[in-house]
Amino acid sequence: xxxxxxILSFSLLIMSCAGGLARPxxxxxxxxxxxxxxxxxxxxxxxxxxxFANTRSGEIRYASGRNISLHPATSYATEYYNxxxxxxxxxxxxxxxxxxxxxxxxxxxxxxxxxxxxxAGKYYVxxxxxxxxxxxxxxxxxxxxxxxxxxxxxxxxxxVVRSPVYYEERISCY
Numbered sequence: 628x629x630x631x632x633x634i635l636s637f638s639l640l641i642m643s644c645a646g647g648l649a650r651p652x653x654x655x656x657x658x659x660x661x662x663x664x665x666x667x668x669x670x671x672x673x674x675x676x677x678x679f680a681n682t683r684s685g686e687i688r689y690a691s692g693r694n695i696s697l698h699p700a701t702s703y704a705t706e707y708y709n710x711x712x713x714x715x716x717x718x719x720x721x722x723x724x725x726x727x728x729x730x731x732x733x734x735x736x737x738x739x740x741x742x743x744x745x746x747a748g749k750y751y752v753x754x755x756x757x758x759x760x761x762x763x764x765x766x767x768x769x770x771x772x773x774x775x776x777x778x779x780x781x782x783x784x785x786x787v788v789r790s791p792v793y794y795e796e797r798i799s800c801y
Contacts, residue, residue, distance in 0.1 A: 651719040656706035658722040666699040666728055670746030672775035676783040678738040678754040680767050689738035690756040690769070697730040697742050700749035700772060708751045712770050713788045747777045752785050759800035766791060766798075 674697065678690035698704040703725055710716045734740045734754070742750075750773055757766040769785035 649717060651717045652710065653719050654703075654706060654721070656703045658703050658724055659701065660724075662701040662703070663699060663724070663728055665748055666746050668746060669744040670775075671777045672745040672747050673780040674742045674745060674750065674752070674773055674775050674783060675780055676740055676752060676771075676773075676785060678734055678740065678756065678769050678785055680756075680769070680787055682758075682760065682765070688756070688758045688765075689736070690734050690754050691736050691738060693734050693738075693754055693756045695732050695734055695740040696751075696753045697732075697745075698725075698751045698753070699728055700751055704751055708753070708770065708772075712751075712753055712768060715789055715791055745775050747775055749774045752783055754785055757798050759798065762800045764798045764800050 676695075678693065678695060680688055680690075682688055698707070700708075703722070707718060707721065707725070711718045730742055730745075732740050732742055740754075752769075752771045752773055754769045755767065756769075757764055759765070767787050768789040768791070770788040771783050771785040773781055773783040775781050
């Protein structure tokens, strides 16, 4: 019986060290309706870009057919971007209003994307994608802060902000 208890305790210890029992970090930023008000109506700004990365061997890999997200750059979104996107910390569930302001599009075969009819303002662009380097999965997260202006097309090339070891979709390279 002691042996089983010891094995169970050791297993729980290993899981907690690996993040298996990690608890989400509580958000400190508060959703502020006034910050989101300028983003609540359609506008005349356009953000276009291309999501790609260079491999260690110098090849270009495109975020082909991937979701690209756009968030108004408010204090609430800045906390999300800095902690979850860049640092990889697991945040508690967001305020549902945050999700209603998120815009998504899908990139084409060479990672090109476009967001139209945006109100002028600052936005965070976020993308993630993966590929195989031999039998090793590679996974990166791209991000950028961009300012969109009315009646203008703003071009952005999101940069690699994080290359996590753990990949949620568990791609197979075999």
